[in-house]
Amino acid sequence: MGKNMKTCRKIFCIALGLVWVSPFVLMILIAFNSNNSTSFEIILNPATWTLENFSKAWNQADFSRGFFNSTLVTTVSVFLILMITSMAGYALGRFEFRTRKLFIAMMTGSMIVPAVFFSIPLYQLLKILHVDQSLLGLILVEVCGAHVMFVLLFMKHYQNLPDALEESALMDGASPWQIYWKIMFPMARPVIGTVVITQTVWTWNAFLMPLILTLNNPELRTLSVAMYAFQGENIVDWGGMMAAGCIAVIPMLLLFVSFKNCFISGVEGAVKE
Known part of the structure; x- marks a missing residue:
């Protein structure tokens, strides 16, 4: 009975893994197909496979510029978000002040508000600051977002650290x-790994x-916006769009493969705390 249960599991x-990976396999097949088709009969035919769609995505849709823009915005944003949320979490986790509980409650309550509600006010604010047509504006949008979850993760982590560490450091001046x-901050590596990888993907x-x-x-277009260029008014270049999707996914895939242990330990550390 036990063996049968293990086999069924x-x-x-x-089966669940195949269902999960099937969209990615389909994306790759369409990306390598020379015909603008989503028919299985066509995309599974090796005679129609080509690298032309990747060349089209990189050159025609100016993906080289989009790749640079996405890399710059992501790198700067993730660094600033990590610093801001870790410092905010440290202040909330290690210091007591009168409005602390109210501040935490307000932050937690803000998580129920959809981010799309702030799109117009954010755009108006960026326009007032004259950064609505620059990469700085994109960075500010990401950095100034509601990263409440990260603040709470850092706060909980710092709360669980022993007071002796802080007291001995104060005695040493x-x-x-x-x-x-x-x-x-160095002792918050599990949370740092979670924040960096999660925010990078977002x-x-x-x-x-x-x-x-x-x-x-x-x-100023990023990769995700550059992909939109393959969608015309009456027709969609499926091959070009899927090739662009593959190019956009590769850095995130390499990031996860390279730092999967850090990501797993970060999630486990956040859950334990």
């Missing part, structure tokens, strides 16, 4: 900044605000 997991930067795949801010300025 393995079959179920394999360390300042609050030195305690945070040299002791507390920023890399962001579409709505990059579309709004770069609609009239193709030179």
Whole structure:
């Protein structure tokens, strides 16, 4: 009976894995197809396979510029978000002040508000600051977003650290900044891994605000917005769009493969805490 249950579980997991991976396989098949078709009979025919769609995506849709823009926006945004959320989490987790509980409650309550509600106010604010037509505007949109979950993860982590670490550092003459930067922050590696990888994927795949801010300025388009160029009014270039999707997915895939252990330990650490 036990062996049968294990076999059923393995079959179920394999079936679930095949269902999960099937869209990616389909995307790759369409990307290598020379005909603009989604028919299985055509995309499974090796005679129609080509690399032309990748060349079209990289050159015609100016993916080289989009790749640079996405890399710059993602790198700067993730770094700033990591610093801001970790410092906010440290302040909430290690210091007591009068409005602390109210502040945490307000932050938690803000998580129920959909981010799309802030798109128009954000655009108006960026316009007032004269950064609505620049990569700085895209970075500010990402950095100024509601990263409440990351703040709470850092807060919980810092709360669980022993007070003896902070007390011994104070006795040695360390300042609050030195305690945070040299002791507390390095000990938050599990949460740091979770924040970096999660926010990198979110920023890399962001579409709505990059579309709004770069609609009239193709030179500022990110990869996700550049993919939109393959969708015409009456026809969609499926091969070009899927090839563009493959190019956009590769960096995230390499990131996860390279840092999968860090990501897994980060998630486990966040859950345990």
